[in-house]
Amino acid sequence: MQNTNDLTRGQVFSRLLGFFFPMLLTNTLQQAYTFVDTIIVGKGLGDQALGSVGNLSSMMLLITGFLMGITNGFAVNIAQSFGAGNDRLLRKNIAHSIKLCGVMTVALTIGSLISLKPLLISMQTYPTLIRDSLLYGYIFFGGLIVTAAYNLCSCILRAIGDSKTPFKAIIISSVVNIMLDCLFIFVFHTGVEGAAVATVAAQMISVLVCCQKLHQNMKLHLIRDDFMKDHAISLSLLSNGVPAALMNSVTAVGCMVVQGYVNAMGAAFTSAYSACTKYLNLIMLPSLTAGFSLSAFVSQNKGAGNVQRIREGVRVGVWIAFVSWIVIGSLMLQIPEQLASVMLNERETISLAAGFLRICAVSLLLLNLLFIFRSSVQGMGHPLIPMCSGFAEMALRMSVIIFMMKSVGFVATAYAESIAWIGALGLNVVAYIVFIRQTEDQSATTTSFTE
Secondary structure, eight states: OOOOOOTSSSHHHHHHHHHHHHHHHHHHHHHHHHHHHHHHHHHHHHHHHHHHHTTTHHHHHHHHHHHHHHHHHHHHHHHHHHHTOOOOHHHHHHHHHHHHHOOOOOHHHHHHHHHHHHHHTTTTTHHHHHHHHHHHHHHHHHHHHHHHHHHHHHHHHHHTOOOHHHHHHHHHHHHHHHHHHHHIIIIOOOHHHHHHHHHHHHHHHHHHHHHHHHHGGGOOOGGGGGGGHHHHHHHHHHHHHHHHHHHHHHHHHHHHHHHHHHHHTHHHHHHHHHHHHHHHHHTTTHHHHHHHHHHHHHHHHHHHHHHHHHHHHHHHHHHHHHHHHHHHHHHHOOOHHHHHHTTSHHHHHHHHHHHHHHHHHHHHHHHHHHHHHHHHHHHHTTOOOHHHHHHHHHHHHHHHHHHHHHGGGGHHHHHHHHHHHHHHHHHHHHHHHHHHHHHHHHHHHHHHHHO
16 A cells, blocks of 8 residues: 555645645644643643643744754655655655754754753743753653654655544554553652653654554665765755754744743743643644645645646635634634633633733734745745744744833733734745746746747
């Protein structure tokens, strides 16, 4: 069984949605067990423990975001070679992706473990939260190789059009994660370290399932020659991977600055912000997934020279963004207190988080469209503009927090997110318009030359 999905053929709407929905279920389950993990920590261990774990979210985003960017960038090359029908280049792209990802993961693991405590201190982490933050962080970052392996395997599968296998893997690992969470926290009374071990162990299950499926695909059976040094392929992979990684990382740096200012306002602000970031990760899932789907779709069709299908695919993505905004934004506006109270216990923290959710409900459409256009630009093989948009996000987010936090309080975190989304979206929309026209001109020139 090949388990590949050629996205260069068939009706665009049905083919893209058929690829999108299994991936949406995968990402939803992945966030769900993270969400359940947060609820178990908050309800089982209290708001302070939740703040300790949530306090690491920006640093976790920095490290895992870098890895996700690298692997997503590599997936562009893999998808383009798959779309072009070049099996030898496909295998070499995968082999060199494994080598490069392995080296980077080792470096990131060492760096994150060494810098964890200094970073927590520099972020003005409340003293009562540092111990639990360190416990959780050392375990999570110590298992970074598992996170990297899952990201790479799932990206390879998506690049060749297989969105169902990661879904199956997450179903299994979600069950394992929830069971281990309950076992460690409610039976063994381990504290936050139990939640960290459960997360790493569950993700390891996902890796095994994905690796097994990749091994079953004969097209992807790598040989020694595929791993031989090829500087051209390595540079091509890095030219897509590094900008995408930097984009994610600079966004995370902005979040770390925000976290520092939030921490300085006290433990209640830290706990509320932790809940808000968990909700943001959840509510962005439909558009984030649509972006991942479009990246593979656009990459395959760019490799095959199908420009019109790229335009049609982006229109489907915009449609998903609007539908997602209407459904999720309405819930955020109507029941923000109820949503906040799922994870939080104190009236003050619930009130702070509810205010954040109301504001972000209005601007959520901007974030949804950002994922669509940024992924489309990346899929066409132009990673520099998305990277620049990441720097713009960081600068805008930090500026709003620095100048507004003291005057308006916690609500400045919501304004910072909204304004950052506006700036990044503008850059990517302009880039998409320019690059799609260039691609059309190149396609027309190639056709004329062939004739």
